[in-house]
Amino acid sequence: METPRYEDVRHAFARLRLEDKARFLIEATAATLADGIETAGALLARGLERCMEACQRRTATGPSARGGRRILKPENIDGTPTSHRRVRAAQCAR
Numbered sequence: 001m002e003t004p005r006y007e008d009v010r011h012a013f014a015r016l017r018l019e020d021k022a023r024f025l026i027e028a029t030a031a032t033l034a035d036g037i038e039t040a041g042a043l044l045a046r047g048l049e050r051c052m053e054a055c056q057r058r059t060a061t062g063p064s065a066r067g068g069r070r071i072l073k074p075e076n077i078d079g080t081p082t083s084h085r086r087v088r089a090a091q092c093a094r
């Protein structure tokens with residue numbers, strides 16, 4: 001059931017001129033989209049932070065925590081070392 005405040009806003013909106021209704025709807029839509037994008041961005045950032053923290057904890061525990069395996073730096077097909085970022089990603093994938 002709608003609150004009295006909601007009904008008041010609906011009646012106020014109904015009394016607006018067509019141009020004001022259109023402007024209000026555009027502004028409300030933009031504000032709603034901005035809020036959604038901001039929320040999604042914050043959730044994504046939080047998820048990435050958690051992932052990176054878990055990866056750092058996992059790589060900081062050393063080989064003994066992973067069954068005594070050594071961490072080998074991956075190489076490209078031609079034998080040249082890959083970038084640091086790829087090494088870190090490969091370590092996190094284990």
